[in-house]
Amino acid sequence: MKIRTELFAVIAGVFLALSLLQLSLSTFVVDLQQEASVKQRHFAAQLKLAEGLESHYQLYEQSWKNILLRGHVAGKYQNYLQAFYQNERQLYNQMSLLIQTTPDDSQLKQIELSLRADLKRIGKQYRRGIQQYYDSTSPAHVIADKFIDSEQQLINHIADIKLHVVAKVQNANLDLNKGLNNSIQQYFTVAMAVILLCMLIITFLVHRRVIRPLEQATSVVERLDQHEQNLRMDELGQNEFANYARAFNALMDNLQQKQLQLDKTSSQLIEVEKFAALGELVAGVAHELNTPLGISLTAATHVIHSSKQLHQQLLDEKLTRKQMDDYVEQLLEGCRVIEGNLHKASEIIGTFKQVAVDQSSEKRRKFNLQKCLEENIFNMNLKHKRVEHDIQLHSVSVEMDSFPGPLGQVITNLVNNSFLHAFEEGHFGIIKIDARMITEKKVQIVYEDNGKGMTQEVLNKLFDPFFTTSTDNQGTGLGMPIIYNIVTNIMKGRISVTSEVGQFSRFTIVVPINVDDEG
Amino acid sequence: MRSLAFFALCFGLVCTASEASILRLGTSTSTANSGLLNHLLPKFTEDSEIEVTYRAVGTGAALKLARDGKLDVLLVHAAEAEQKFMAQGYGSRREFVMFNDFVIVGPRPFGVKNLYGAMKVIPHTFVSRGDHSGTHKKEQMLWLEVGYDPIGEPWYMETGSGMGNSLVIANKLQAYTIIDRGTWLANRDSVSLIIAFENSPFLMNEYSAIVVTSSTENLNTEAANRFVDWLLSSPIQQHIASYKVNDTSLFKPKALYPR
Numbered sequence: 001m002k003i004r005t006e007l008f009a010v011i012a013g014v015f016l017a018l019s020l021l022q023l024s025l026s027t028f029v030v031d032l033q034q035e036a037s038v039k040q041r042h043f044a045a046q047l048k049l050a051e052g053l054e055s056h057y058q059l060y061e062q063s064w065k066n067i068l069l070r071g072h073v074a075g076k077y078q079n080y081l082q083a084f085y086q087n088e089r090q091l092y093n094q095m096s097l098l099i100q101t102t103p104d105d106s107q108l109k110q111i112e113l114s115l116r117a118d119l120k121r122i123g124k125q126y127r128r129g130i131q132q133y134y135d136s137t138s139p140a141h142v143i144a145d146k147f148i149d150s151e152q153q154l155i156n157h158i159a160d161i162k163l164h165v166v167a168k169v170q171n172a173n174l175d176l177n178k179g180l181n182n183s184i185q186q187y188f189t190v191a192m193a194v195i196l197l198c199m200l201i202i203t204f205l206v207h208r209r210v211i212r213p214l215e216q217a218t219s220v221v222e223r224l225d226q227h228e229q230n231l232r233m234d235e236l237g238q239n240e241f242a243n244y245a246r247a248f249n250a251l252m253d254n255l256q257q258k259q260l261q262l263d264k265t266s267s268q269l270i271e272v273e274k275f276a277a278l279g280e281l282v283a284g285v286a287h288e289l290n291t292p293l294g295i296s297l298t299a300a301t302h303v304i305h306s307s308k309q310l311h312q313q314l315l316d317e318k319l320t321r322k323q324m325d326d327y328v329e330q331l332l333e334g335c336r337v338i339e340g341n342l343h344k345a346s347e348i349i350g351t352f353k354q355v356a357v358d359q360s361s362e363k364r365r366k367f368n369l370q371k372c373l374e375e376n377i378f379n380m381n382l383k384h385k386r387v388e389h390d391i392q393l394h395s396v397s398v399e400m401d402s403f404p405g406p407l408g409q410v411i412t413n414l415v416n417n418s419f420l421h422a423f424e425e426g427h428f429g430i431i432k433i434d435a436r437m438i439t440e441k442k443v444q445i446v447y448e449d450n451g452k453g454m455t456q457e458v459l460n461k462l463f464d465p466f467f468t469t470s471t472d473n474q475g476t477g478l479g480m481p482i483i484y485n486i487v488t489n490i491m492k493g494r495i496s497v498t499s500e501v502g503q504f505s506r507f508t509i510v511v512p513i514n515v516d517d518e519g
Numbered sequence: 520m521r522s523l524a525f526f527a528l529c530f531g532l533v534c535t536a537s538e539a540s541i542l543r544l545g546t547s548t549s550t551a552n553s554g555l556l557n558h559l560l561p562k563f564t565e566d567s568e569i570e571v572t573y574r575a576v577g578t579g580a581a582l583k584l585a586r587d588g589k590l591d592v593l594l595v596h597a598a599e600a601e602q603k604f605m606a607q608g609y610g611s612r613r614e615f616v617m618f619n620d621f622v623i624v625g626p627r628p629f630g631v632k633n634l635y636g637a638m639k640v641i642p643h644t645f646v647s648r649g650d651h652s653g654t655h656k657k658e659q660m661l662w663l664e665v666g667y668d669p670i671g672e673p674w675y676m677e678t679g680s681g682m683g684n685s686l687v688i689a690n691k692l693q694a695y696t697i698i699d700r701g702t703w704l705a706n707r708d709s710v711s712l713i714i715a716f717e718n719s720p721f722l723m724n725e726y727s728a729i730v731v732t733s734s735t736e737n738l739n740t741e742a743a744n745r746f747v748d749w750l751l752s753s754p755i756q757q758h759i760a761s762y763k764v765n766d767t768s769l770f771k772p773k774a775l776y777p778r
Contacts, residue, residue, distance in 0.1 A: 081679035116671075120671035124670050
């Protein structure tokens with residue numbers, strides 16, 4: 001699911017939950033209010049009943065007294081009797097209503113029930129009073145007085161009931177307020193919990209779905225930057241980051257493929273170049289050897305020709321002293337030429353041998369880079385003592401497992417080149433050699449002189465064999481190819497060069513500390 | 520002067536006679552409601568030239584009025600109350616005159632034969648006169664007999680009225696009530712109730728005539744005695760028996776009372 005969707009869903013969910021909560025609260029409050037109003041109505045009705053009870057009882061009592069006190073008025077006592085029974089019935093009805101509307105377990109019910117018992121009792125007493133009234137001539141007030149205590153008890157009960165009902169009405173109001181407060185408090189607690197939960201979910205979501213993928217992406221990019229290969233992001237799910245990871249991975253795949261193609265192409269190119277270089281080398285060697293050998297051949301041919309001439313003149317016995325002297329002189333001259341040119345050829349062969357040196361024969365051992373560089377520069381200083389140039393060395397002291405001899409040769413060749421080509425007469429040259437670690441397994445040696453520099457054309461052909469700028473036949477054109485060969489093939493490193501005409505030439509050599517760790 | 524005195528005497532006599540010719544009768548409502556009084560009293564006035572005014576108020580009330588000296592003679596049916604009345608000295612003569620019986624009427628028959636069974640079925644709505652009349656006293660006696668006190672029960676309704684009114688109320692409520700057979704026969708056509716229980720010894724109803732005496736009031740005792748005598752005379756006893764409603768005698772002469 002999309003992160004967007006998830007966030008929307010969470011927020012919508014919370015909104016829904018809060019709405020539901022709100023709805024339930026309002027429903028609850030409405031219910032509570034309804035319940036309370038029902039209760040209030042109920043209690044108001046009870047109060048009315050209780051009050052009615054009082055007035056009905058007074059009527060009842062009055063009608064009873066009417067029978068006794070006014071019953072003698074002709075024809076009236078029957079009316080009073082009817083009124084008495086009627087009032088009693090109404091009183092009972094009122095009582096029953098009150099009892100029906102009172103919960104069974106309340107204290108009020110007990111009072112009401114005992115009131116009804118009292119009522120029954122007093123009803124019977126009243127009847128007995130009427131009976132006595134009918135059966136005797138006792139004055140009515142005497143009879144009436146007998147019931148004062150019972151009446152008082154009844155009146156007290158009625159007053160009790162009224163008090164209870166009033167208290168109940170007040171309690172109901174209190175209960176309503178309490179219930180409202182409680183429910184609102186509960187609502188807020190639940191709402192807070194929901195909001196908190198929502199925040200937790202959102203935090204979790206953001207962490208899980210945004211921050212972690214971002215961190216992962218960052219770490220992948222960092223590791224890619226450190227040349228780790230075949231690193232890809234996780235493409236889990238369907239969200240935005242997964243899409244990003246897919247796009248990124250596709251890009252990386254593409255890049256890697258291109259890199260592979262490039263590597264392949266460049267290695268092919270290198271092969272081609274190697275063949276071309278070999279061809280050039282052979283041509284160069286052939287050309288270089290051709291001259292001294294040609295001269296030697298010509299000289300030898302001349303010597304042979306002169307010797308044949310002398311031999312003929314000897315056979316003809318026409319050999320003169322002068323001829324003999326001339327011949328010897330020519331012979332010597334010819335031999336000298338032959339010797340010189342063969343020397344030259346031999347020298348060329350020797351250098352060539354040096355170029356094509358057998359790599360396996362070089363001694364590999366552990367050595368300290370700083371010491372190795374210092375020794376070579378010390379030797380160079382001895383060799384070039386008469387020249388007032390300065391070589392400055394800054395090097396890390398690192399143990400390497402490589403080829404110290406060829407490394408020295410590289411340094412020697414570079415210094416020779418600087419002395420021979422870079423520094424012109426009267427120029428005070430400064431050579432800076434700076435060796436430092438660039439990774440744990442690689443060391444970089446930067447060699448820089450402040451000589452006359454090289455043009456772009458020179459730079460392009462710098463590592464070609466037999467390419468030389470010297471016109472006085474001082475260089476063989478093999479120094480730089482040898483350096484290149486040693487750095488790339490023996491020490492498994494890389495060399496690059498930059499230069500600014502009239503300013504500097506800078507060679508940057510990167511080699512592994514352990515020659516096995518190439519790449 | 521003598522003639523004047525004679526005249527005065529005559530006048531006095533006339534006056535006395537005219538006073539004596541009014542007899543105040545107190546009786547239960549049953550005698551009036553059943554029509555018996557209208558059957559008897561004109562005949563008495565015809566026979567004795569004594570005017571009778573009556574008050575049909577129920578036995579208790581009648582006894583009360585008699586105690587207050589407002590009645591000369593009673594025709595009532597509440598043996599216990601009557602005995603008490605006599606014992607208290609308010610009556611000079613009490614004669615058993617006639618009897619009838621009560622019936623219990625209601626919406627349905629009880630379907631039981633004895634009184635105990637009947638009264639136990641009653642806790643349907645029951646209308647009581649509640650007026651200390653003879654009927655009411657009979658009813659109270661019945662409750663006492665079966666040992667049940669209905670006072671204050673929701674189904675027990677006291678009207679405080681006479682029999683006629685109480686019957687109307689019972690009809691309206693479709694309730695049970697106890698009624699003397701005379702009143703019942705006179706009124707049964709106007710109500711939709713039927714007899715639920717009858718013919719029990721407990722339901723017998725004896726009527727007595729009582730001559731009232733009073734220490735304070737001037738009572739027409741002579742006329743009262745004449746009325747009682749007249750009631751006990753055999754022609755009148757037959758006359759009582761001859762009063763029929765729907766071909767049924769309502770009151771039976773004392774000679775027929777099962778002893």
